[in-house]
Amino acid sequence: MLRIVAAVTALSLLTAPPAIADLSKLFGRASAKQVRQTSPALLPPPGYTDQWWTAPNNCEYSRAGRPGETVWYLIINTAHRGCDAYLVERGFADAY
Secondary structure (H helix, E strand, C coil), X not given: CHHHHHHHHHHHHHHXXXXXXXXXXXXXXXXXCECCCCCCCCCCCCXXXXXXXXXXXXXXXXXXXXXXXXEEEECHHXXXXXXXXXXXXXXXXXXX
């Protein structure tokens, strides 16, 4: 019985495809279509590298996003009326 389990395990390990964390390289992106960007008046200036941003309307955001995109998410405990949930600087349509 142990030999059968060992043989099945060995066979499955030899025939299994390699593990890949980023499947977009194998299958392509779900969508390469760019989403509509936020008004430049609410975004940080070009070259801004800090983690947090306070927009001109006093809404505070935290930087996030996958490689190739920049999205600013609203910090909820500082939110008030008129704050967008997120600001898209560069993003892909498969998530927003």
